[in-house]
Amino acid sequence: MVAWLEANDPFPPVEAALGARSDAPGLLAAGVDLSSRRLRDAYEHGIFPWYSEGQPVLWWSPDPRMVLGPADFKISQNFRKLLRRVVREPEWEIRLDDNFAAVMHACASAPRPGQQGTWITPAIVEAYSGLHRAGLAHSIETWYDGVRVGGLYGVSLGRMFYGESMFAHRTDASKIALAALVAFARTHGIEMIDCQQSTAHLASLGGREISRRAFLAHVRQAVDAAPPVWRLDKGILTALLQGNAADKVQKVPQ
Structure with a gap:
């Protein structure tokens, strides 16, 4: 289950990201917050955003990297x-x-x-x-x-x-x-x-x-x-x- 992040929610542990056998390996969380503060917090924890127009903000931490x-x-x-x-x-x-x-x-x-x-x-x-x-x-x-x-x-x-x-x-x-x-x-x-x-x-x-x-x-x-x-x-x-x-x-x- 992928976590949904509200504005002030912390990221879940990266180990919670979907595994290699899933349809979206490395997907960790979704939300709407794309502030600079959220971005910096993501990168400090090895997480990055990647999503398409019309989707919520999807956060990823793939393994391997x-x-x-x-x-x-x-x-x-x-x-x-x-x-x-x-x-x-x-x-x-x-x-x-x-x-x-x-x-x-x-x-x-x-x-x-x-x-x-x-x-x-x-x-x-x-x-x-x-x-x-x-x-x-x-x-x-x-x-x-x-x-x-x-x-x-x-x-x-x-x-x-x-x-x-x-x-x-x-x-x-x-x-x-x-x-x-x-x-x-x-x-x-x-x-x-x-x-x-x-x-x-x-x-x-x-x-x-x-x-x-x-x-x-x-x-x-x-x-x-x-x-x-x-x-x-x-x-x-x-x-x-x-x-x-x-x-x-x-x-x-x-």
């Missing part, structure tokens, strides 16, 4: 060549938080194979924009010749980053933004990027599944750590290309 360890990020030979061009050519830029809401809207309109519509509803945009205004959510944006061509956004609590969505209007533009996030994570002690659900694309970049127990154990200590100062540009990719930041982080827990 897809994560990307910055030290595990895979860079193909062709992508490495592209990153070198990004660093070298002035047409390319990496911008932080240039327009958070615009990135969310771009992610909302990005085509998803096998999916109709988007979970990034106006209510979702407003709720995450509230976190952004509080300094708890960020967009990393790839620009080419003065045009935003890709990017991603997510939630940052302490030394934990929760990736939410990406978009690309130019080949590999979202992956360039992810590379910048990975480089920032490596140099600022962020040892895990939450990817929520397993996909073949994320697995090809080094993502893998870990148990919910291991994920939550990491979250508990990471969200209490002092947050980094969020500043970055494309120069941060240099350390990633050289590989001299990789030994500063630990591998993702099993």
Whole structure:
């Protein structure tokens, strides 16, 4: 039975989420409250919202959980060549938080194979924009010749980053933004990027599944750590290309 949350109700224990044999594995609760306060509480407990227009707010805590360890990020030979061009050519830029809401809207309109519509509803945009205004959510944006061509956004609590969505209007533009996030994570002690659900694309970049127990154990200590100062540009990719930041982080827990 999925719990219904009123405005001030706490989340149930994540172990109460529906199991793998259910029609909705990982579904924990439903409700209508999507305040920034509720969102922050959710992420601190390894829970995230995902629902469609017309549905109540559905809260999830899947087991296993897809994560990307910055030290595990895979860079193909062709992508490495592209990153070198990004660093070298002035047409390319990496911008932080240039327009958070615009990135969310771009992610909302990005085509998803096998999916109709988007979970990034106006209510979702407003709720995450509230976190952004509080300094708890960020967009990393790839620009080419003065045009935003890709990017991603997510939630940052302490030394934990929760990736939410990406978009690309130019080949590999979202992956360039992810590379910048990975480089920032490596140099600022962020040892895990939450990817929520397993996909073949994320697995090809080094993502893998870990148990919910291991994920939550990491979250508990990471969200209490002092947050980094969020500043970055494309120069941060240099350390990633050289590989001299990789030994500063630990591998993702099993």
